[in-house]
Amino acid sequence: MINTYNESALHETLKKLYALESNGIMEVQLDDTPWICDILDENKNVIEIQTSNLSALTEKALYILETGRKLKIVHPIAENKWIELYGSDGELLHRKKSPKKATIYDSLRGMTKICPLFLQENCELELLYCDISEMRRKTEGLSQNQTNSRRHLKDWLPMGKRLEKISRKEKFSKKEDWEKLIPESLRQKDEKGKFPAFRAVDLKREMAKEKGAKSSRWAPLLIWILVKMQILEITEVKGRSKIYSVSS
Template sequence: MINTYNESNLHKTLKILYAQKHNGTTEIPFKNFIADIIDEKGNIIEIQTGAPSRLKEKVRVALENKTEITIVHPVALEKIIETYDENKKLVSKRKSPKRCSVYSALDGLTGLAPFLSDRKFTVIFLEVIICEQRIKTAEPVQLKNKSRHFKKAWYKTGKKLLEIKGENVFNGKKSWLSLIPHELLKGEFSSKDVREKLDKASSSYANVLLWLLFHGGLINFIRTEGRFKIYSIKK
């Protein structure tokens, strides 16, 4: 869809793209917050490159006011890391071994569990290829927000969108339940069952998936068998 988009800020780039796509206006006041985009129908679109749960209050306010709200969350299928020296000269370029997916993004969604079944609430997991830009430092450094457990000899300066590969749209009960392997939906299942049916890369997220669906009111807890909780789909 896009070969390259030379914006230094991933959030800004996606905001422009989605505003254009939905004939929307950016940075519009709505109740007690500023919406990233309000489209031509008056619906809200929020671009969230960090954990979507940070938008819990915005989602709550929008839904209480009967307004549709969509969160667009980029999921990096592939990440290119460019490292520059302090004179902004490129010193290395490599692919990160880390690959993200819809399942790996679920951890950042737990705060929004109460809204999953609301048809006015949509999450778009946007599959992307991005470039992360870093500056190499002479000595290991801490970040300004003190978030590093160990100092490193580089810091990030931004992310750039290289390509959009596709959208995974989740809206309403049926779409969220599609994350559970189809053959398990008619009976009872545990996290072990889900883990065994998912591919290797996704299987480690079985527990957070079931936690999210349970707290979203989409599955029932039946009983405990040994170390595992048993669930079924809520009718």
């Protein structure tokens, strides 16, 4: 089946929560396709919970939108995260808070394929800023994970994630929502009603001022995505530098 996965506690909790809120049914087959949607709400629209790579939903999302259904994609962001390490016997060895605080910019890499769908009329991305606990099981030696994706072996294996709290929600359903990812100084019209022109280096500088240095490193990818979504446009090319502005 296309959507086979190892469902985490985080995914399961959010699925049950949104099914309850929408008076929906969980795990419903989409028509005669192999796809199973997370939730079919009381109006026969779809809610998908995607805890990691958003682009993994691209084909299913495209099909859902082509049928005329509304689609809400729910994506949790670990604004605060705790690491729990367990022994082989299931005993909690220690729990510590991670210094990392994720933002929407950390999720951009997972949007490169699906991002054009976010501006379709019936598509909405809902970000959940959460407190999350990440559970790990200690191993005797260095281990590879199930997907063989570790470049450096570690002495633990992932056990899943657990939702502790939802702090706030942020919805993206129209162009203006996505424009807010651009620093205010680069999206304010002048007296002639024109958006300012800027280079990638200008965006990085302004993001560092407004959003913080950690977020500014995503400036090139943010430009790439917003150009693909036709929210930014290339207005001029000077040598090897491209000049951008918000699309009118």
